[in-house]
Amino acid sequence: MKKKIIVYCFLFSLLPIINAQAQHIITFCGEAVPMNQQFIQDKLINVIKKQVNVVNLPSLRQRANSYFPLVEKYLKAYGLHPDLKYLPIVESGFLTKAESGVGARGIWQIMPATARGYGMQVGDNIDERENFDKATRVACQLIRDNYTGLRKLAGSVNWPLAIAAYNFGIGNILNAMKAQGNNYFTMKLNSETGLYVYKIIAVKELFEYPELYNSKFGYNVFSAKMGPRTQPQQTDLDVVNDPNILSAIEKELEKNKDKKAPEIKEEQYVLAHVNGKIKNFQDGDMITIVLDEDLQTSNYGLSFKGYSFGVQGWIIDDRVFFKLGYDHDVTLLDLDKQKGVLLTDLLAKKRIDVLLKNVVYKK
Template sequence: MTIRVISLAVAMLLALTSCAQDSAGYYGTDCGGHAVVVAPKIPDSATFAGETLRLDRYDLRERMDRELISFCYMHSSTLLIIKRANRYFPVVEPILKECGVPDDFKYLMAIESSLLVQTVSPAGAAGLWQFMETTGREYGLEVNSNVDERFNVEKSTRAACAYLKEAYARYGDWWSVAAAYNAGQGRITRELERQGESSALDLWLNTETSRYMFRIMALKTIMESPQEYGFRLTPAQLYPPLAYDTVSVTTGIVSLSEWAAQHGVSYYQLKDANRWLRGSSLINKSGKKYDILIIRQESAHYDPEAIVPHNPAWCR
């Protein structure tokens, strides 16, 4: 009888411990089968582009809280951003560094497009950096029905860097640069002058732009310590970087599907790697050089054991 009582007590203790562990997470159920909802931790401060923002002022703290809650409970979208970051951050980070733009702007890119190269907004903004047609052309991108370099990861990143550096030369404040990326430099400049502020963080703006800066900081906070916010991944669950060979062409291509077959890939693989090719052919009357990516076959197939997290914190 004594042994049975002890065994029962141990089992109950283990069950209670399990319930407590479940309750500490962001998702799950308690011992009664009820859904557990936990408010995410709000940090004392947040940093962006080397600038620190203390979150002890009520409005700043609550704006940050809103975005942390949003990312934690729209968890499918956040989880996919972390997975995709393992593929795209290694491509974008060296370009940001080369161009003298703070590394944290990769989180702005993630906010803009959820790291989906093919993203097109209802307003017509396209690509990872969500350039509008006119803005893309202004910063050196070719944009037409045949070629749309807003979907070219490297070229659009360089164009974004040019925009960001130009904005920084105007404001001298990276918070304002981020706000201008969302609302436009004209609007932010007018509001800074009208409201007598030196940083966009203290401006009274429309809801979208007001939230935008805190969405960037919240996503950065989560992606730097995803386990603290309920996101648990293994290396095998991340999307690996893809390796390509580059084929340069200076003439048109009548049939991209035939050209793809000649280079050992499917039409789908060709278009997926080169989303800037907008049609079924490439028109090139000017003799311009285009670099077309061809995925290497060893990179086209998953090897879960070979996937290395770009940021070790993603898979602790």
């Protein structure tokens, strides 16, 4: 019982991060994840926590950052959403020679039959699934074909289901849709496919909003020195839904079916500055931000010019990201509108002028 209490306390501590009420709007391929449904929120929190251990993010980051610009160009060329650049992290960790126990291979983990069906050479002497360009083109074609195929055969489609089909096959997803509808997040699928899209969303969150999660986990998930030292046992990684709460889930679904995430009205940019010249800055250290203009937020009210507040900073590559305490509503950018500030500036400059991007929601 003690172990369960520890886990539940950890999950509860993360709830403010991704609670829709707190305006932390999580999206996948431009579509809002229904975080107002408690069991979905709990499941994603659990997966985010475990992805820190399962995916060795510190060793992945350099490799991923090298591949991301290339993958994004292919995704754009095929009319696909840039969020799909995180799919290879879940599939292979961007390792070109990665191979699964069932024969999937390469960065995109394409099966032999699928590869041959799209004209790739797969044999003892040559395996084009290891070729980044050829494999990425085929993966993009396959994802696009899954989306258009499901729309044609089922009459409706969304990106979570199209990506679930990448893992499970379009035929299997089509059968599941006929039996259960078209909401991936509430469907009963095999354990791997049921977690597949959650894992991609979890990786996206950890890459794009590390400052929100670092302070909750207690270490920098992108630091090899501070990250987890050991890999967990497989039994610790399984996410199992308790059948005794199915009726409660159904009631929660009914109660929240008409709720929508807040709509964004506009993005404002407020001038502020960071007090710098901080010697020996380390992950989690506090710095001071001073407002140079009034900041009016949708959920936290008005903060006047001259107001100063302390925030935690986290070193990601050569920059420092800050958790401001406004969830996703307010983000600190430099004057070039890049997230965070340069670590060298924080160490050397007494004052660093910044912008606070403030998301204003429709009432």
